[in-house]
Amino acid sequence: MSDWIGFFQDVVDYGPQILQGLGNTLLLWVVMTITGLLGSILVFYLTLSQHRLVCRLTDAYISFFIGTPLIVLLFLMYYGLPQWGLRLSPFTVAVIGFTFNVAAYNARYLRAAYNGLDQEELEAGRAQGFSSRQVFLLITLPQSLRLAVPGLTNQAILNLKDSSVAFLIQYTEFFAQVQELATRNFQYFKAYLMAGLVYLALVSVIVIVARQLERRLVRPIGG
Amino acid sequence: MALLEVSGLVKEFDGKPVLNGVDLSLEEGQVKVIMGPSGCGKSTLLRCINRLVEPTSGRILFRGEDVTRPDTDVRALRQRIGFVFQHFALYRHLSALDNIKLGLRKLRRMSDAEATDRACHELRRMDMEEHRDKYPAQLSGGQKQRVAIARALAMDPAVLFFDEPTSALDPRMAREVVALINQLFMDNVTMLCVTHDVFLARYISDRILFLDHGQVRAEGDVEQLLDAHDDPQIRAFFGPGTRAR
Ligand SMILES: Nc1ncnc2c1ncn2[C@@H]1O[C@H](COP(=O)(O)OP(=O)(O)OP(=O)(O)O)[C@@H](O)[C@H]1O
Ligand SMILES: [Mg+2]
Numbered sequence: 001m002s003d004w005i006g007f008f009q010d011v012v013d014y015g016p017q018i019l020q021g022l023g024n025t026l027l028l029w030v031v032m033t034i035t036g037l038l039g040s041i042l043v044f045y046l047t048l049s050q051h052r053l054v055c056r057l058t059d060a061y062i063s064f065f066i067g068t069p070l071i072v073l074l075f076l077m078y079y080g081l082p083q084w085g086l087r088l089s090p091f092t093v094a095v096i097g098f099t100f101n102v103a104a105y106n107a108r109y110l111r112a113a114y115n116g117l118d119q120e121e122l123e124a125g126r127a128q129g130f131s132s133r134q135v136f137l138l139i140t141l142p143q144s145l146r147l148a149v150p151g152l153t154n155q156a157i158l159n160l161k162d163s164s165v166a167f168l169i170q171y172t173e174f175f176a177q178v179q180e181l182a183t184r185n186f187q188y189f190k191a192y193l194m195a196g197l198v199y200l201a202l203v204s205v206i207v208i209v210a211r212q213l214e215r216r217l218v219r220p221i222g223g
Numbered sequence: 224m225a226l227l228e229v230s231g232l233v234k235e236f237d238g239k240p241v242l243n244g245v246d247l248s249l250e251e252g253q254v255k256v257i258m259g260p261s262g263c264g265k266s267t268l269l270r271c272i273n274r275l276v277e278p279t280s281g282r283i284l285f286r287g288e289d290v291t292r293p294d295t296d297v298r299a300l301r302q303r304i305g306f307v308f309q310h311f312a313l314y315r316h317l318s319a320l321d322n323i324k325l326g327l328r329k330l331r332r333m334s335d336a337e338a339t340d341r342a343c344h345e346l347r348r349m350d351m352e353e354h355r356d357k358y359p360a361q362l363s364g365g366q367k368q369r370v371a372i373a374r375a376l377a378m379d380p381a382v383l384f385f386d387e388p389t390s391a392l393d394p395r396m397a398r399e400v401v402a403l404i405n406q407l408f409m410d411n412v413t414m415l416c417v418t419h420d421v422f423l424a425r426y427i428s429d430r431i432l433f434l435d436h437g438q439v440r441a442e443g444d445v446e447q448l449l450d451a452h453d454d455p456q457i458r459a460f461f462g463p464g465t466r467a468r
Contacts (some may be wrong), residue, residue, distance in 0.1 A: 024302035127275055128326050128378065129302035138325060143316050220358045221315045 007190045012164035014181045021177030022198070028163050030172060031095055033156050034101025043107035044144070045136060048114070058107075065104035071165055073097045078169040088164075094163075101203075102159060109151030113144040146217045151209035157203050174198065224287055226251045226382060226413055227272065232281035234267055234437075241267050242435030244281070249382065254414045256424045260460065265417040268434070269384050272415075273304045286381070302330060305375030311367040319370045320344065320355040323377045331378070338466035345373035349403060365396030369403060376412075383407070385416040387425055396461040401426055421449065421461065433457055439461040 011018065045060040065073075077093045088096075117140065125135040145152070167176035175195055182191035227249040234242040241264040249255055257265050270276040272283055274290070274297045283291050290300050313322050323342035327333045333341065346352045349369040359367055368388060375383055388404065389397035401423045407414065408427045418424055424431055424445065431448045433441040441448060441457055449461050 065283055069332060118310075118315070119311070120308055120310055120312040123275065124306065124308060125314070127273060127301055127304075127306040128374075129298045129300075129330055130326075131298060134329060138329065139314055139316075143314075146316055 003187075004190070007185070007187050010181065010185045010187070011194070014177070014184070018174070018177045018181065021172055021174040024172060025160075025163050025174040026202075028091070028094055028098070028166060028171070032098035032102055032163070033159050035095065035099040036106055036155070036159065037152070039099050039103030040106030041141065043103055044110040044114070044141075045199070047107065047111055048136070048140070062104045062107055064101065065101050066108070070097060070101050070162065071168065073101070074165065074169050083166050086128050090166065090169050093169055095164040098159065100144060102155060105153055105155050105158075106148075109148040110144045112151070113147035114140065116147055117143055128159065143221065147222055149210070149214050149218050153206065153213065156210070157206050158201055161199060225249060225284070226253075226286060227415070228282075228284040229268075229272065230282050232268070232271060232283065233279045234264070234271055235279045238259045240437055242271065242278075242281075242351070245434070245437070245439055247439065248431065249413065249415055251381075252411045252413055253430070254408055254412075254416065254428050256428040256431045257415065257417045258419065258424060258431060259436055259440075263434050264437050265400075265434055266386050269306075269386055269415065269417060273301050273302075273306065273384070280320065284346075302326075302378060303381045304308035305378060305383040307368070307371050307375050307383065307385045307388050310391050311359070311364070311371045313362075313367055313370055313374070315359045318356050318358055319351065319362065319373075322370060323374045326374070326378050341377055342373075345377045349373045364392045364394065367403075368392065368396075368400050372400075372403065372407075376407075382413040384416060385414065385418070387418055387420075388416070389418065389420045397423075425449065433460070446460070 034175075043058055043061065046054055049055055049058075050090075074093055074097045077088060077097060078090065081088065122135055122139060125139045126132070130138065163173060164175040166173055168177065178191050178195040182188045185191075225248045227247070229245060229247040232242050232245040232247075232316075233240060242338070245264075245268060247255075247268075257268065258432055259265055267276055272285075274295070278291055281291070282289060282461045285300060285303070287293075290297075292396050313319075314325065316430065317325060320339070320342050323345060324335075324338040327338035327341055328335070331338075343352055343355065346355055349372055351366060351369050351373060354362060354366060354370075359370075362370065372383075372388075385404070389400050392400060401420070404414070404423065414427070416423070416427065428445060430442060432439050433448060435456070441452065441454060443452070448457065452458055
C-alpha cells in the first residue's frame with residue numbers, strides 16, 4: 001500500500017508534465033479527428049467522380065494508406081525528410097501522417113454507407129433541379145455521414161489510442177510523459193497501468209458521446 | 224400552344240431501342256395517362272423529357288422551346304417539372320416539412336419563414352400538416368406519397384409527372400392517393416401519369432396512351448381504350464376485369 005502512496009506522490013510531483021502530455025494528446029486527437037474527417041469528405045467526393053482516372057487515383061490513395069503502417073510514414077517524414085533538407089516539427093508530422101491515414105479509413109466508411117443509400121432519392125434530387133454538387137452536399141453527404149456514424153466514431157476511438165505512436169517521433173504526448181515518469185521511479189507496472197486507465201476513461205467519454213450521436217442522427221433515418 | 228410536344232423520340236440503351244419514335248403532346252391543364260406492359264419504356268419516356276436520361280434522337284418542345292439542344296438549361300427545365308416517384312423518394316434524413324423546404328430554400332432562394340409558410344400550405348392541401356415534423360421512416364406509404372406530391376407542388380411546376388404513384392401502396396392507401404390526384408385534376412393541374420392502376424386511369428384522365436415496343440400504339444379517351452378497343456392486343460392488356468370498378 002505504501003508504495004502506491006509513494007507512486008501517487010511521484011505522479012503529483014510530475015503532474016504538470018503529465019497534464020501537459022495529456023493536453024498534447026488531446027490536441028493531436030482533436031486536430032486529426034477533424035482534419036481526418038474533412039479530408040475523408042474530400043476523398044469520398046472524389047470517389048464519386050464521373051472521371052475514371054480520378055476514381056482510380058482516389059482508390060489507389062485509399063489502398064495505399066490503409067495498406068501502409070502509419071509508423072513507416074511518420075518515420076519517413078520525421079527522420080527521412082531532413083536528409084532532403086526538410087525539417088518538420090513532431091506535431092506537424094503527426095498531423096500530416098494521421099490526417100492522410102484517418103482520411104483513407106473514414107472515406108472507406110463513407111463509401112460503404114453510400115452503397116446503402118437509396119439511389120431513387122438521389123435521382124429525386126437531380127429531378128428537382130439540384131446541381132450534382134448540391135445533391136452531394138444536401139443529400140448524399142448528410143445521409144452517408146449519418147449512416148457512417150458507428151464507423152466514424154470507432155475510428156475516433158482508434159485515433160485516440162494510436163496517437164500514442166507519436167511519442168516515437170519525439171512528440172511529448174501523454175504516453176511519452178508516463179514513460180518518462182516510469183524511467184525516473186522505476187514503477188513501470190503502476191505507470192503503465194495508470195496510462196491504460198486514463199486512455200480507457202477517455203475512450204469511455206467518446207463512446208458515450210457516440211451513443212448520443214447515433215441516437216439523434218442515425219435512428220430517425222432508419223439506419 | 225401545347226405545354227409539351229414530343230416528336231420522334233428515340234432512346235437506345237447499348238444499341239437496343241427502348242423508345243422507338245414516340246410522339247406525344249400535352250396541353251396546358253390536360254391530364255394524360257400512359258399505360259403499357261412492363262419494360263415498354265414508360266419510365267424512360269418520362270426521364271427523357273426531363274433529361275435524367277439523354278434521348279438518342281427526336282425533339283422535345285417544352286412551351287415551344289426545344290429542350291433537347293445541348294445548350295438547354297437542364298436544371299431550369301427540371302424545376303418546371305414536378306416528379307413523383309413510385310417509391311416516394313423522400314429524403315430520409317429530413318422531416319416532411321424539410322423535404323419540402325429544401326428545394327424552396329436552395330433553388331427558389333426563399334427565406335426560412337417564407338419556405339415554411341409555403342411548405343405548410345402544401346402539406347395542408349395534402350392533409351398532412353399534423354405530420355410535418357415526422358421523418359419518412361415514421362410515415363405510412365400513402366402519407367409518404369402525399370408528402371412527395373406536396374414537395375413537387377411546392378416548386379410551382381408547369382406539369383407534374385407521376386411514375387406509378389400508387390403501385391407501391393396497398394389498395395386502401397392507393398385509393399387515398401388517387402383521390403388526391405383527382406383533386407389536382409379538378410384544380411386543372413397539368414399532369415402526365417404513368418400507371419398500371421386502371422382505377423387511377425379512369426378516375427383522372429382525359430386521355431390514355433398505350434405504349435408498346437417503344438411506340439404509342441393507341442391513344443384515346445377512357446371508353447375507347449379501356450372498354451372497347453378494336454386491337455385485340457390492347458383488349459388483352461386491359462383484360463376483361465378492368466371494366467369493373
Ligand atoms: N439505364 C439503363 N441501361 C440499360 N437499359 C435500361 C436502362 N434503363 C432502362 N433500361 C431498359 O429499358 C427498358 C424499359 O425500361 P423502363 O424502366 O422505361 O420500363 P417501364 O415501362 O417503366 O417498365 P415498368 O412498368 O416495369 O416500370 C427495359 O427493358 C430496361 O431494362
Ligand atoms: Mg417504370
